Amino acid sequence: MTVQRDLVVIGASAGGVEALRQVVRSLSPDFPAAVLVVMHLAPGAPTALPQILSRAGPLRAVPATHAGPLTKGVIHVAPPDHHLLVDEGALMLSHGPTENGHRPAINATFRSAAVAAGSRAIGVILSGALHDGAVGLDAVLERGGLAMVQDPADALYPGMPESALARVHTEHVYPADVLGKVLDRLVRAPAGAGPAEPPSPALLLEDRIARDGVRRGAVAEELAAAASGYSCPDCQGALLELGQQTGEYRCRLGHAWSAEALLTARDAELERALWTALRSLDEKATLADRMQRDATGRGLAGLTGRYENTARECGAAAETLRRFLLSLSQEPEANP
Template sequence: MTHNGPKIIVIGTSAGGMQALTLLLSKLPADLPAALFIVQHLSKDSSAPFLVKRLSQYTKLTCKVAEHQQTFEAGTVYMAPPDRHLLLKGNEMLVTRGPRENQFRPSIDPLFRSAAAYHGASVTGVILTGFMSDGVVGMESIKRSGGATVVQDPEYAEYPALPNNVIRQIKTDHVVPVKEMGKILVELANQADEGSVTVPTDIWQEALIAERVMNNSGMSSIEELEKAGSRSPYSCPDCGGGLWELSQQNTIKRFRCHSGHAYTKDSLLDGMSSALEETLWVALRTLEERRNILVQMSQADNDRGNRRWATLQEERADEMKVHVERLRELLAKTALADEDRINEVG
């Protein structure tokens, strides 16, 4: 692959990310011959301009909120806005409100995968502190496309789960504390590209699928998904559609639906758990509402002297109460199980 333009540094982080980002950017020179792109998991009501302004206080690099179809430049940091994905397409950015990946928007994987597809060996992927596994597949895409991979040493990460997940599944080039990353990134940005590297076909395929779906140019075609993987027995937790398992030899397994939602195994399990919990809460609310109506009916019949009907409604309400208590117990156990799993991963 022939690369034109500045080197590419993509950075993904989640919980605890702003502190790590400010330290990392403070170590980079203003004349860095690379464009930097950041995906930080954010809530919908976060202010991207406020966060960019904060980053600017710690670095000589120019910091901006990424804009749709904007051409990027060296020496500039571009941050994905809340509730928007950030993708690369050639020498411009796509900022879109496409389907969630790994239950996140913005998600780390789409940025990293698009960078790998279009820029191959000129890309350096960086993973910092955070939860879960969003970014693992993206780092693998960069690695397989000839790029470099840098991960914050989990021992020094505020939340070590995400760095640990990357290190566990990918042979990473550099695992260092954030304070030591600046020197490595400068060296990588100044390295000459060592020949042409062919981006694997499956990375290109998935990058193009995500690009079209996230840019509101249509859903994935069944034919595309059949080429990229095989139908799985699972349903998408977000839309209920069928899922395809996108597994290639020696790559991390993940899933994608016709609408564009995508998951690793970990994020799929979490999505299923969230969908199950939501269903249980709906069932609990419905049962409690039915019980309240039965109690009111019993009281009305009793006031009218219809003791037989009042007793019948009381019995039905008591039966409903048993189901309500069972659901509450199940929800409590589900919450404890999810908490234990998060602690185990962390």
């Protein structure tokens, strides 16, 4: 028995608004599938994305609501600080653990679509940085769905499309303005019977984590996971390396990280630590200088020299660290 591909999940991040506008502009008014859109948003930040997408094309775009209907011909947009999931033909909003520091996370929505719709799902990756969406797109393919990726050469930020293509093979790689037209054709073509096997235990567990969090020890017990030696940037707990997904990590609370996202988080963590060190050196130098003046006024020659040396050493160290930190924010010179 054949089925139609009636669930489209689209993930985007940096540079993704314009790509999304180009995709939805090409969709027909009678588009016969529901569309879920996930874009990385800061928690609590207002978003005009539903209004932007409604104006860009013929389909109505609305903020996704918990337990709301999954409606064909409607674009459901993930709200800030919630994963957008599918639950028995309805939408589900979850405050589950972040993935790669994001909530909503593209991987969470794609995995949910893979579990719920199987071969009826189409996953689409647009412009964005880093890796979010690659693992989820792999899950869509694993369950018999289709994968589509914006051509990295067409993306303002090619990181997400490149990461997706490094992980999955798909013939559907197009510029954003072409991708929408092809998508409109694909949802009208029979999808085939799809895989007979149910979702893997690993996929079901990760989908459950996004919905409900993770019970104590579940990651270690139910996934082939080993201690990685790294800590989680979100909670500082130990990260486990998932056995079936090289370079993918989860902590016991369920926070998920790719190796690339973890490296980027370490960059931010290091910079925060260096600024803290600079502040401490500045304060120590200022305090030592004040104590040196006080000792001089009281005629305590031995203490005067000690405090003077401390102030000089801290000042020199602070200046070196200050120059390094300022160099991090300088724009690289253009290649000749």
